[in-house]
Amino acid sequence: MIELEGLTKRYGEKVAVNNLTFSVRPGIVTGFLGPNGAGKSTTMRMLLGLDRPTAGDVRIDGKHYDQLKDPLKYIGALLDAKAMHGGRSAFNHLLCLAQSNGIPRARVHEVLDTVGLTAVARKKAKGFSLGMGQRLGIAGALLGDPRILMFDEPVNGLDPEGIHWIRNLMKSLAAQGRTVFVSSHLMSEMALTADHLVVIGQGRLLADTSMADFIAQNSRSYVRIRTPHRDRLVDVLQRAGMTVVQTGSGPLEVDGGKPERIGELAAQHRIVLHELSPQQASLEEAFMQLTAESVEYHAHSQTPPEQRQPWGEGWRKEG
Numbered sequence: 315m316i317e318l319e320g321l322t323k324r325y326g327e328k329v330a331v332n333n334l335t336f337s338v339r340p341g342i343v344t345g346f347l348g349p350n351g352a353g354k355s356t357t358m359r360m361l362l363g364l365d366r367p368t369a370g371d372v373r374i375d376g377k378h379y380d381q382l383k384d385p386l387k388y389i390g391a392l393l394d395a396k397a398m399h400g401g402r403s404a405f406n407h408l409l410c411l412a413q414s415n416g417i418p419r420a421r422v423h424e425v426l427d428t429v430g431l432t433a434v435a436r437k438k439a440k441g442f443s444l445g446m447g448q449r450l451g452i453a454g455a456l457l458g459d460p461r462i463l464m465f466d467e468p469v470n471g472l473d474p475e476g477i478h479w480i481r482n483l484m485k486s487l488a489a490q491g492r493t494v495f496v497s498s499h500l501m502s503e504m505a506l507t508a509d510h511l512v513v514i515g516q517g518r519l520l521a522d523t524s525m526a527d528f529i530a531q532n533s534r535s536y537v538r539i540r541t542p543h544r545d546r547l548v549d550v551l552q553r554a555g556m557t558v559v560q561t562g563s564g565p566l567e568v569d570g571g572k573p574e575r576i577g578e579l580a581a582q583h584r585i586v587l588h589e590l591s592p593q594q595a596s597l598e599e600a601f602m603q604l605t606a607e608s609v610e611y612h613a614h615s616q617t618p619p620e621q622r623q624p625w626g627e628g629w630r631k632e633g
């Protein structure tokens with residue numbers, strides 16, 4: 315379990331992390347989302363004792379990072395895959411980490427095998443591709459067999475097979491009862507991996523909710539219908555209290571009615587349907603919706619008009 319309470323970090327005038335309070339629970343994958351500059355990496359660095367909070371507190375299984383003896387046995391992290399001694403071989407890099415944390419040498423072989431780097435274990439890390447570097451960083455995170463794992467952008471640079479592998483790894487770590495906290499800008503990937511989401515913007519907490527609730531709360535869901543009897547169906551549905559949006563001669567979009575109910579009404583009135591499909595926004599759409607709303611909220615409260623930037627701008631450029 316990771317617990318943040320009022321966690322705040324200022325760099326001069328800049329408030330990078332603003333009074334964050336949330337918990338990351340074991341047994342599930344928790345996604346950590348926010349546009350560029352939202353404060354995700356700063357939060358993760360404070361968790362690992364790499365940055366000192368200006369105010370507030372963050373605890374790992376009830377302790378501060380610097381109170382942990384052999385911290386790799388409690389929490390494993392991938393923050394910046396390039397942050398390693400490139401002149402060392404993959405094996406020696408992991409061996410150094412293991413020795414400084416009281417972890418047996420045999421474990422180095424195990425994690426190299428887990429991440430698929432056994433064949434290149436004696437090669438220098440500076441010759442590694444981005445994807446191999448990510449795998450080596452993940453091996454380092456797994457080294458101490460920790461109960462808590464934290465990954466900052468783990469799929470960066472990975473090919474589809476590597477992305478698939480990471481997804482399954484995170485799910486299996488969570489299924490073993492571990493706490494898995496992962497940030498990513500790849501919304502489609504996050505939607506497939508995370509059970510729960512923590513979303514921040516401009517350092518503030520915007521959402522702390524299940525994936526399903528996040529999408530439901532931040533997007534419109536409706537039922538799409540195609541029928542050769544449009545007028546009759548519209549009449550029936552409106553009399554049942556539903557809102558029907560008609561776009562030219564395209565499909566009907568119905569708000570406020572479940573597909574089962576719509577299907578039953580159509581059958582009762584002997585109306586033929588060619589399509590009856592519930593539509594749910596994607597995580598990406600829900601995220602854009604939430605960030606769009608936050609532009610107005612933050613713009614007036616914090617930044618002078620001449621310095622205002624559309625909130626989430628950087629994320630949109632990348633996305």
Ligand SMILES: Nc1ncnc2c1ncn2[C@@H]1O[C@H](COP(=O)(O)OP(=O)(O)OP(=O)(O)O)[C@@H](O)[C@H]1O
Nearest residue numbers: 325328329330348349350351352353354355356357
């Ligand atoms: N050492 C620092 N000195 C000054 N400002 C910093 C420092 N580190 C981060 N910041 C600022 O704090 C804010 C949060 O940055 P952070 O890197 O935590 O965001 P992020 O959500 O991880 O972004 P990204 O998605 O781009 O990685 C940014 O405005 C950044 O410019």
